[in-house]
Amino acid sequence: MYEKTVLPNGIRVVTESIPYLRSFTLGFFFKVGSQDEAPHENGISHALEHLLFKGTPTRSARAIAEAFDAVGGQLNAFTTREYTCYYARGLDEALPVALEIMADMILNASFPPEEIEKEKAVILEEIRTYDDEPEEVVHDLFLRKVWGNHPLGQTVLGSAENVAAFTRDQILAFKNEWYTSDRLLVAAVGSIRHDDLVARIEHFFGALSPGKKTPELPPPQLAEGAVEYARRRIGQVHLVFGAPGYSRVDPRRFALLLLDTAVGGGMSSRLFQGLREDRGLVYNTYSFHATYDHAGLVGVYAATAPERSRLVIDLVRQELDRVARWGLDRAELERARTQIKGSYVLSLENPSNRMSEAARSELFYGWPWDPNEILNNIDRVTLDDVQAVAADLLRLERFTLVALGPQKAERALVEPAPSGRMRSTGEAARAVARIRSRRGARTV
Secondary structure (H helix, E strand, O other), X not given: OEEEEEOOOOOEEEEEEOOOOOEEEEEEEEOOOHHHOOHHHOOHHHHHHHHOOOEOOOOEHHHHHHHXXXXXXXXXXXXXXXXXXXXXXXXXXXXXXXXXXHHHHHHHOOOOHHHHHHHHHHHHHHHHHHHOOHHHHHHHHHHHHHHOOOHHHOOOOOOHHHHHHOOHHHHHHHHHHHOOHHHEEEEEEEOOOHHHHHHHHHHHHOOOOOOOOOOOOOOOOXXXXXXXXXXXXXXXXXXXXXXXXXXXXXXXXXXXXXXXXXXXXXXXXXXXXXXHHOOOOOOOEEEEEEEOOOOEEEEEEEEEOHHHHHHHHHHHHHHHHHHHHHOOOHHHHHHHHHHHHHHHHHHOOOHHHHHHHHHHHHHHHOXXXXXXXXXXXXXXXXXXXXXXXXXXXXXXXXOEEEEEEOHHHHHHHHOOOHHHOOOOHHHHHHHXXXXXXXXXXXXX
16 A cells, blocks of 8 residues: 655655565656757756766765665666656665665765766767667657657757757756756655655755746647658668557546557567568567657557568558457457556566556656556456547558668658558558568468
8 A cells, every 4th residue: 555745845755565575666756857858958857867876075976886786775767758767776774875875866966077078978878879779769750750849759868969068057957947846756665664764755855945837838739641761771661650649647548558459569469460470571560659648649660671661561551440440359358458457467566666656656647546446447448448449549641650761661651552542451462472472481
């Protein structure tokens, strides 16, 4: 059972005590991410996350790392479009030490100029590493295309130009503006006592002040029906085909979760079976959905050889159209339902996942979801609910296609099929047969 306390300065503390554990998982969540950045400072939330590890007036970066290793703990952080998290795990007796170090980092980071320059170089290497991952790149290109100039279209890492230009004063100003008490949530799970943790948080963070009210982001206007091809000298074409979805407060999101799972969420899903197992056209394919405060996305990813890219996207279109028209069968729905519930329950066996689940729920809904409530919502979804969502969202004219790959595949993807129509099932089947015959495969 979760317990929650709100301190006088607005800091929220959410905990779940699991007495049989001998460990703790502790997270500090600040509700600020890349969506809150101006274009010229895109990437600064992520840079700030890195720099909090680089020392305080009483601890060097090395001393912070050694202190956690000395007590058998783990310390890390990550940034998203919507929030930034610093988290630690360790033996239960190490919680006071871990909390004191993390408080020192968050409140007293000194941002030595030489450390800033070194860490900027590290982040530039991280950007280069990311740019070498076509799957990651094509997803960001897709988000930029559909979100347009809305801040949700900005990347978490930012551009190399922005990162190189960040100054110490700029970073400090951003921290002072956004790392305020009203934006801080502390979540913990494991061998802990709620009242003890609340007292310690108040001791360290009681003087932290609320920030100024910031205007709420306007709902994005999503691009629909667009096509974009980005050229890159790589061996495959990476495809993202997506459209508007539902916000995180839309009651239909649970039906969407089941639909997403059945269409492309596992090895028995329609896309995995149709594109990989039945036809051998891809190694990696899946569907996805994302929910935000005022908007959402649904989509499909696949990677394939350039000469097969048009066939793959035609087959994806056909499958989505088939689901929109006819829905799922009952066996598919029940298989997806059991898969989701099993994955969710198994994930909650991990204290870190329990902590993150409670924190995100509190951040975005104002209370920690009871896991049984989640399972009950999944159980309530009917076949008719899923059919209605499929008919609403899987309208092909709303889908945007973004592809990343070699130049030779561009024309086939950007130009419409003959007569402005997508290929028929028979045409697609004949194309599969031609590919198999070229590689010596038996045509079934």
